[in-house]
Amino acid sequence: MPLFYDPNFGSILDGQRIFTPNETGGVNAQRTIYNEQAMDFAAGLRGSFADDRYSWDLVLSHSRYETDSDRPRFLAQALTDFFLGPQLPGADPFFGAYPVYELNQDRYFNPITPAEFNALSTIVKTRADSSATNAQFVVSGDLFELPAGPLAFAAVLEMGTQEYELNADPRILPGQNIIYNLTGTGGGGERDRYAFGTEFAIPLHDTFKATLAARYDLYDDITQVDDAFTWNAGLEWRPLDNLLIRGAYSTSFRAPDMHFVFADESGFFSGIFDEYTCRNAGFTVTQCGNQAAYNYTAFGVRQGNPNLEEEEGQSYTFGFVWDVVDNLSLTVDYYKVELEGVVGDISSAYILQNEADCRLGVDRQGNPVDGSSTFCQFIISSVIRTVGGPNDGRIEQVNRGPINRSYLSNEGIDASLRYTIDTDRWGNFGFQLGWSHVLDQKFAEFQGEPRDSYRDDLTNFDFRSRMRGSVSWEYKDLDVTVFGTRYGSLPNWAETGRIAPYHVYNLNVGYEFTENFRASLIVNNVLDKLAPKDDTYFTYPFFWRAYSPIGREVFVQAEFTW
Structure with missing residues (x-):
């Protein structure tokens, strides 16, 4: 139930009523039923020509997916009428922001019958389907001989079409408020695409090889995506038999996902933290942690954006593979990926934190913020606050959706070490150790903004480092593997420190x-092992979503072949 003021308690109440199986009509009475159907079809031909010098493949494929869901949910007005009765006149004496009701304590604290429960609920029905049809023709072979070997090539021609339709129960669409605490979205559209690409493997010397590839993509839909040319070039050098040095440069192109484009307007209710009101009152974020005046539920609206453009990027890699001794190898690669026009949603939490920064002119750490910037004007316009009346200044609605972000980059190192021991008597042993470390991350939301480094920003909840290791043993028909992963530290939610690294072990x-x-x-x-505790995160399950909430899982798997 929503927050309300009860004069019998003299306080604002937040009711949470748990229903037992005896009240709902049995354990299975409230189950959600999913009906999914999937179909994949592929047919192909292959052959060769020019005295088997060149080979070709033709593949035609079609896939279709349909899903229906029947989900039990409460009727908003019926639930309110049953437990609270009619709304009383007047405003609550604390904030003037909450409706006034008298809780029906007999119904709230005593069991109800299955018939009463059924009168409070309904079935929400959602239907969706999607399909994709593709044709691909590939030809490959050796064009001619070079002094260091044959010049190999491959070419591909692709054509495809995609479409989808999402039909939500009309009672959960924005503005209806018929189903309690649930909104949804519809959407649908189609897209055609065409592509041609080619790749060459060029032997320059006995120890030196180059690769060169290019691709042209053409999209036909309602977006601003038209066509793009991308290419890749790579070099490999083997100065020693046990050492390979490699590097590559490539450009990239990616059209926005279809639901980013074609999604109808959808609504959502979410718990929000009104950071501007908190900080404007002279409090810190931590001091406002559990205060109802700054933590409440607000309505949000999201909609697809048909004006999205394509994501473009470039990447660099450089590294080596070294076979140190027999059965021991070391791989190290440096990478840098730069993307422009990255498509993604802005979260409500991100909007509200930056709204506070933009309105106040300073961020949480006291650094100056230009409230007149394009970014700030966009952020402020995304938050609708009530003007006048008892709810003056309270957040009424948060608008969000997909946009083309200006710039995003990631720079880091990937390394791995592998060692194997083969014995006749005790079996075979394998050891692997991998390490990934982010050196830098940069981001700019809008054109003209500085590309700020945010790797060490206390609002960045991406792991800066990960380590993965495994020990395996194979003996006759038995194999045993132990995996371990170490996740690096993360900032705590209040941005006052960092949470310790986290280790997880798996067994197979x-x-x-x-x-x-x-x-x-x-x-x-x-x-x-559960996620490390964050004493500054006040919402269940009391840790950030980067961690898994699942504890120990045990599976038994059987495989039959014939």
């Missing part, structure tokens, strides 16, 4: 009973 044991039967035991999160 398999046994091949016969040539046709194999069984495996899989245990994820063997130590049943």
